[in-house]
Amino acid sequence: MDSVSDPPFHEAYKILFDKTRNTIQENNGFDGDLLVAAEECELPVIDLNCLDNSDETVREECKSHIARASQEWGFFQVVNHGISSHIFSRLRCEQEKVFRQPFEKKTKEDKFLNFSAGSYRWGAPTATCIRQLSWSEAFHIPLTDILGSSGSNSLRYTTHFYKPFIHHSYRPYTQYQSNYVNFTFRRSCSIQFATTVSRLAQTLADILAEKMGHRSSFFKENCLPNTCYLRLNRYPPCPTAFGIHGLMPHTDSDFLTILYQDQVGGLQLVKDRKWIAVKPNPDALIINIGDLFQAWSNGVYKSVEHRVMTNPKLERFSMAYFLCPSNDTVIESRREPSIYRKFSFREYRKQVRDDACPGFSHTKEVRTYRKHIIMNEIVGYVTEYKSEEG
Ligand SMILES: O=C(O)CCC(=O)C(=O)O
Numbered sequence: 001m002d003s004v005s006d007p008p009f010h011e012a013y014k015i016l017f018d019k020t021r022n023t024i025q026e027n028n029g030f031d032g033d034l035l036v037a038a039e040e041c042e043l044p045v046i047d048l049n050c051l052d053n054s055d056e057t058v059r060e061e062c063k064s065h066i067a068r069a070s071q072e073w074g075f076f077q078v079v080n081h082g083i084s085s086h087i088f089s090r091l092r093c094e095q096e097k098v099f100r101q102p103f104e105k106k107t108k109e110d111k112f113l114n115f116s117a118g119s120y121r122w123g124a125p126t127a128t129c130i131r132q133l134s135w136s137e138a139f140h141i142p143l144t145d146i147l148g149s150s151g152s153n154s155l156r157y158t159t160h161f162y163k164p165f166i167h168h169s170y171r172p173y174t175q176y177q178s179n180y181v182n183f184t185f186r187r188s189c190s191i192q193f194a195t196t197v198s199r200l201a202q203t204l205a206d207i208l209a210e211k212m213g214h215r216s217s218f219f220k221e222n223c224l225p226n227t228c229y230l231r232l233n234r235y236p237p238c239p240t241a242f243g244i245h246g247l248m249p250h251t252d253s254d255f256l257t258i259l260y261q262d263q264v265g266g267l268q269l270v271k272d273r274k275w276i277a278v279k280p281n282p283d284a285l286i287i288n289i290g291d292l293f294q295a296w297s298n299g300v301y302k303s304v305e306h307r308v309m310t311n312p313k314l315e316r317f318s319m320a321y322f323l324c325p326s327n328d329t330v331i332e333s334r335r336e337p338s339i340y341r342k343f344s345f346r347e348y349r350k351q352v353r354d355d356a357c358p359g360f361s362h363t364k365e366v367r368t369y370r371k372h373i374i375m376n377e378i379v380g381y382v383t384e385y386k387s388e389e390g
């Protein structure tokens, strides 16, 4: 049974199960690959302290490692990023309190906890079969909702993102009213997290650009706190059936994503045409390349398909930061001959939304064709599905 804070996942599952049973007999609509356990792997590890090393060769080697992982995996993890395990455990506590609010409140309130309206999402509103169900809920929050409108100032003050923060005095959580939760969520470690990952994202984007021979202020000018997002994800245990998605396979529609996942595991990505499971590392942040960087780099850096599988017993939390430009920003390949036509972020988002519209039932071929409209000749670009906000 769903608790008062849980979205009605069981009900959604049942409706989709009945629907699917009538149309597809084989595996009750499950994909074969969902039923096979994915092999676990460790992502390439980058030690960010190397970027601060006095020896230039060490710094350059570290940058090359970042570029190589972005080409070969589209994913890597970083350690010594400056966020302590103490902050992570407090973040988890805060995140838990936000999600424990009644479901009614999360969906009905225009501005839940003072986050912008419409920041709460759950399941997969456009799902037409069980494969498309996402057994998760999320808050998609503009960075300025966390940092306040002066957020950009706080991002400018520190030059080294990997310098550890000085912890402010610990404030015990004794109340559960939304205002109080909101206060603690906005004012405490989430600010530290948001500030650190923002700087880290800019640094990594600059390194990736530099490794392609471009030193530019493109990311600093176009990706500002009011265009970047934090996404808080919660994946409740899913005892209903094996092989249910916590989050549908997708690629991220941003330049790059920084993810913190807890110890439960469940994140998988495609490597060499196979799904592999990412081994959780409590000290690391996970970085992945998004669609925009793939286009900007003319396919050099890879936006790789990933998904989350549910756990039958354990609840899982993750927190993602998306480095996004303003809607008017034009994304143009930096290499000749360009394999993508230039497009604005607005155009791209519209395309992604159209592809995820209700009743969406394109075949894979049609979807791939539609992608060609926005990016000419998409070499090796295979996206099964884009979540509305992904
Ligand atoms: O929760 C995770 O591990 C992945 C989340 C994700 O891919 C996303 O929010 O785009």
Ligand SMILES: [Fe+2]
Pocket: 250, 251, 252, 257, 306, 390
């Ligand atoms: Fe993602």
